Amino acid sequence: MSSAIDVAGLRKSYGKVTALDGLGLDVASGEVHGFLGPNGAGKTTTIRILLGLLRADGGSATLLGGDPWRDATTLHRRLAYVPGDVSLWPSFTGGEVIDLLGRLRGGLDEGRLASLLKRFELDPTIKARAYSKGNRQKVALIAALASDVELLILDEPTAGLDPLMEAAFRACVEEERERGRTVLLSSHILSEVEALCDRVTIIRRGRTVESGTLADLRHLTRTSISAELAGPPEGLDRLPGIHDLVIEGLRVRCEVDTDKLDGLLRLLTGAGVRSLVSQPPTLEELFLRHYADDEPSLDAAAGRAGARA
Amino acid sequence: MSSMTGTRALATLAARRDRVMLVAWIYVLTALIAGTAYSFKKLFPTAAGRTEFAISASHNPALLSLYGPLYGNSVGSLTAWRYGGFAALGAGLMSIFIVIRHTRADEETGRLELVGSAVVGRNAALAAALLIAVAANLGLAVLVTVALTLLGLAAAGSLALALAIAGSGLVFTAVAAVCAQIAGTARSARGLAIGVVGVTYLLRAIGDSSGPHGPRWLTWGSPMGWAELIKSFGAIRWWVLVLPAVIAFVVTIAAAVLAVGRDYDAGMLPQRPGPARGRAQLRSPFTLAWRLHRGALASWLIGALIFGVILGSAAKGIAGLLGSSQLRHIMAALGGTKAITNAYLAAIMGFSGLIAAGYAVSVVLRLRSEETSDHADPVLATRTSRLRWGLPHMVIAVAGTVLILVVVGLAAGLGYALRAGGTGEIGPLIIAGLAQAPAALVIAGFAAALFGVVPRASVAGGWSALGVVVLILFLGAALKLSHWVLDISPFQHLPKLPGGTVTAPPLIWLSVIALALGAAGLAGLRRRDIG
Numbered sequence A: 001m002s003s004a005i006d007v008a009g010l011r012k013s014y015g016k017v018t019a020l021d022g023l024g025l026d027v028a029s030g031e032v033h034g035f036l037g038p039n040g041a042g043k044t045t046t047i048r049i050l051l052g053l054l055r056a057d058g059g060s061a062t063l064l065g066g067d068p069w070r071d072a073t074t075l076h077r078r079l080a081y082v083p084g085d086v087s088l089w090p091s092f093t094g095g096e097v098i099d100l101l102g103r104l105r106g107g108l109d110e111g112r113l114a115s116l117l118k119r120f121e122l123d124p125t126i127k128a129r130a131y132s133k134g135n136r137q138k139v140a141l142i143a144a145l146a147s148d149v150e151l152l153i154l155d156e157p158t159a160g161l162d163p164l165m166e167a168a169f170r171a172c173v174e175e176e177r178e179r180g181r182t183v184l185l186s187s188h189i190l191s192e193v194e195a196l197c198d199r200v201t202i203i204r205r206g207r208t209v210e211s212g213t214l215a216d217l218r219h220l221t222r223t224s225i226s227a228e229l230a231g232p233p234e235g236l237d238r239l240p241g242i243h244d245l246v247i248e249g250l251r252v253r254c255e256v257d258t259d260k261l262d263g264l265l266r267l268l269t270g271a272g273v274r275s276l277v278s279q280p281p282t283l284e285e286l287f288l289r290h291y292a293d294d295e296p297s298l299d300a301a302a303g304r305a306g307a308r309a
Numbered sequence B: 001m002s003s004m005t006g007t008r009a010l011a012t013l014a015a016r017r018d019r020v021m022l023v024a025w026i027y028v029l030t031a032l033i034a035g036t037a038y039s040f041k042k043l044f045p046t047a048a049g050r051t052e053f054a055i056s057a058s059h060n061p062a063l064l065s066l067y068g069p070l071y072g073n074s075v076g077s078l079t080a081w082r083y084g085g086f087a088a089l090g091a092g093l094m095s096i097f098i099v100i101r102h103t104r105a106d107e108e109t110g111r112l113e114l115v116g117s118a119v120v121g122r123n124a125a126l127a128a129a130l131l132i133a134v135a136a137n138l139g140l141a142v143l144v145t146v147a148l149t150l151l152g153l154a155a156a157g158s159l160a161l162a163l164a165i166a167g168s169g170l171v172f173t174a175v176a177a178v179c180a181q182i183a184g185t186a187r188s189a190r191g192l193a194i195g196v197v198g199v200t201y202l203l204r205a206i207g208d209s210s211g212p213h214g215p216r217w218l219t220w221g222s223p224m225g226w227a228e229l230i231k232s233f234g235a236i237r238w239w240v241l242v243l244p245a246v247i248a249f250v251v252t253i254a255a256a257v258l259a260v261g262r263d264y265d266a267g268m269l270p271q272r273p274g275p276a277r278g279r280a281q282l283r284s285p286f287t288l289a290w291r292l293h294r295g296a297l298a299s300w301l302i303g304a305l306i307f308g309v310i311l312g313s314a315a316k317g318i319a320g321l322l323g324s325s326q327l328r329h330i331m332a333a334l335g336g337t338k339a340i341t342n343a344y345l346a347a348i349m350g351f352s353g354l355i356a357a358g359y360a361v362s363v364v365l366r367l368r369s370e371e372t373s374d375h376a377d378p379v380l381a382t383r384t385s386r387l388r389w390g391l392p393h394m395v396i397a398v399a400g401t402v403l404i405l406v407v408v409g410l411a412a413g414l415g416y417a418l419r420a421g422g423t424g425e426i427g428p429l430i431i432a433g434l435a436q437a438p439a440a441l442v443i444a445g446f447a448a449a450l451f452g453v454v455p456r457a458s459v460a461g462g463w464s465a466l467g468v469v470v471l472i473l474f475l476g477a478a479l480k481l482s483h484w485v486l487d488i489s490p491f492q493h494l495p496k497l498p499g500g501t502v503t504a505p506p507l508i509w510l511s512v513i514a515l516a517l518g519a520a521g522l523a524g525l526r527r528r529d530i531g
Helices: A043-050 A072-076 A094-105 A110-119 A133-145 A163-178 A190-196 A214-218 A258-271 A283-292 A296-308 B007-043 B047-057 B061-067 B075-102 B104-109 B111-116 B124-150 B155-182 B186-209 B216-221 B223-229 B238-260 B285-313 B315-322 B326-334 B336-372 B376-380 B386-420 B426-453 B455-475 B504-527
Strands: A003-014 A017-028 A032-036 A058-063 A079-082 A151-155 A182-187 A199-204 A207-213 A222-229 A242-248 A251-257 A273-279
Touching: A003 A043, A003 A182, A017 A032, A017 A043, A017 A058, A017 A182, A017 A199, A032 A043, A032 A163, A032 A190, A043 A058, A043 A151, A043 A182, A079 A133, A094 A133, A094 B376, A110 A133, A110 A163, A133 A151, A133 A163, A163 A182, A163 A190, A182 A190, A199 A214, A207 A214, A222 A258, A251 A258, A258 A273, B007 B075, B007 B124, B007 B455, B047 B075, B061 B075, B075 B104, B075 B124, B075 B155, B075 B186, B075 B223, B104 B111, B104 B186, B124 B155, B124 B238, B155 B186, B155 B223, B155 B238, B186 B216, B186 B223, B186 B285, B216 B223, B223 B238, B285 B315, B285 B336, B285 B386, B315 B336, B315 B386, B336 B376, B336 B386, B336 B426, B336 B455, B376 B386, B386 B426, B386 B504, B426 B455, B426 B504
Parallel strands: A017 A207, A032 A182, A032 A199, A079 A151, A151 A182
Antiparallel strands: A003 A017, A003 A058, A199 A207, A222 A251, A222 A273, A242 A251
């Protein structure tokens, strides 16, 4: 599979502030790729470089086989973009903005436009100044989804959407995948990324910290186990890969590195298991642990979140 | 929590955000009035000279419509006559910008939503905006009083004039507060309030230029009229100050009442649904830019038409201004009354050139506001190149400026024809208008170059350039600035039309400079980061 987006060693600073510090991102054609990071990690800066709005200070970026800065206008025929903070001309109606952006991109699929308006329940006759944040977001989403393009770049597209509309959005992204379009989905909503994305890139402070399929990443995670046993567990605290162990009589709660799960289960069944609850690792946990590395307060928060899970 | 809780914190914040703008407004308004007084002192050092000037001025309908009647022959009277009304207008505009900026404009950007969720009452923002505007007007009054007194004018008169000017500011503060409740957007609130300024200005112009049997009482309906009606350097009518005090108070109460029944970021005028689809024409960066600029251009053209007709029709009486004086013989020797009329018309066209430059700068800087309000990103993420995005705004700036100047020239010619008969001035006045375009566009080109190369400085820099040019025009001669300072202003290099001879070289090289600056702006835009 060829790469739709190939970024390596990308650097960008604003004065003394470093926004990107050697970031890498590889998005294969036809996949839905999650682009995760906390606020200020550099997601939007990366996207704006990919759109040719900003010029990188260093590193390389290839978009649909071209240079995002030099070939901006030719590349833009093949992509649609939804900004994170949608700001519309206040005197334009939603319908006018959708048509304008669609035409500037080179045309809209009329049938798809009609169905999207219906699915997202957007009234296109309202002036943009009267739209809520969610409705402005819908305008940009509809304009992008109704365009006939290969690549969708969505920067936190569901911020401001209610749960019903989020579901509609997920269904739309599924359809885009089936059509063979590539989607770069920047987000910090983990459930959305877990549900939609084939692969994920996690960044923080302008660097890529993790990249791969969700299955790949789960190797780095811990499973939560909570069990009620028939007899007292022997030697549990000596097992490798066990964390946050709590033993209250015959009840056991702990976290286990997912690749050490086998050993733990063997020991538990040896003691006799009355009940067992196993919580699969979530992206959330992974996320929290990555951001907790050098911040003790967050580390504790990650531990608690893990224990709850 | 009362509805005013937090007003002090918001007012402090507003003062902090506005500190440069407020100082600039107050400084420029004070400098213009002090400069006017100073130049009259130099121009007419003797009472006899001033009396002669005053007698002719008070019989001239042109000057009456422009400046109102002249009460007395002191330097103070002349200053109040020449500049009192304009200062009142300036104070009004300053107040409108302050009030809208801290109410509706902040609501639109969402800043007030953030602030409003803190311990802040629902009327606190309005109250804070009013406080800042009132403080600015009082500051202006103090400075004007001090400056005029220091120039040797009567202290009581200086105070009366200063208070009348500040009174106009207070009335428009209240008017702006009402407009902020009614209009749907900050832009239209500002437009509505400035429209009220325009209407009241016309009331004064009509009232003052109508004869003894005409509707002279109209002047009383205008805050710009009060600055003259108070007779600051004659038998001072202090009671005139009751008018702004009462009107400002009542209108402010009205604004407060309206504010209670209004939702955040919504006006009172009903929101009508618009078209569900974009018209077929709305498909290119150019039609987008046109859509963004057409409303403003229409208002500017209407303004240009009214401005031209009124001032053009006043031209006939100008020759009588120099009535019986010796000056008249000198002028006659230099070219007769025709030369005086032409000098007046040339002055009007020069003034129009400045106004057109203001339009051109506002159009060019719209690019910057499109960029900072994130409207540019989605457009530039389509196949629209930066050149195709930026160029239409600049083309509209050029075409709109030329159109405005042609309309002013045409309207002034028509106005002159109405009063004096004969359409002979129409052609020369249109040419005179067109001749202003290169200089106006140099200013706009400067703003465009800043936008392309140092975008962060473009808004302040573009407007400052215009401010410098205005100061040079109004005060350059009076302050006896050296030649090379005067020559900074592109308007200094234009031929004086009508009447003068059209010399192509300055027009050509000013056009070349304007084009080069615009091109530099576009070249910079292609290279730099957006945002």
